[in-house]
Amino acid sequence: MVKPTKVTNDIRGLREAAGLTQVELARRIGVTRQTLIAIEQGRYSPTLELAFQIARVFGTPLDAVFRYPDEESS
């Protein structure tokens, strides 16, 4: 029924490097702080649109923020 997502991400590292708090980043991408925490911890897969918004905040391509494991290692 409920399973954690296979998508991993570097949001926390990128956010800290950009000097943003969770509240600030959450506000910029239009979600609650709890949702941002869930995304950072891999407990929620963001929509494609939200993923692009996050990448845009950091000024990086999508695959610099999110990763999906190869089939052999999944």
Add this chain to the structure above:
Amino acid sequence: MVYQERNTWAGLIVLPFVLTGYVIAILQAADGGPLTEVQWWPIMLWTIGGGIVGTIVLSIVWGILAGLRDPEGASASDLRDRDIARLGDRVGQAFLVIAGLGVIALCALEAAWFWIANAMFLGFAMSALVGGIAQVIAYRRGLA
């Protein structure tokens, strides 16, 4: 805890109390006699009303307290809340279908109205309970 999760918890907290109250009220009204003789519908309506009002009141009080700590986030919700609410609806809906089939079966057997109504009532209660639990698990453990 976000607004929608608080509301879900409020429903889960209130539900066992109103269901217990309903069972006690029905048994008291039966007074040792057959349950089918009980005038069940006023008790059921009061239970449903009490459950709705209780959940709303608890949500409001909880929201006020949460707002004192986090004024901006106290009533915020987003797409994750909608996804989780959809999951809860989907899980809960299975119990409504089961209850509906049970009602049809009871009607076919020409069961007493008491049992027909209570089968549906149980379906509503289980739908709310299991759907709410699914939502809380999704909030705590994750939603892919």
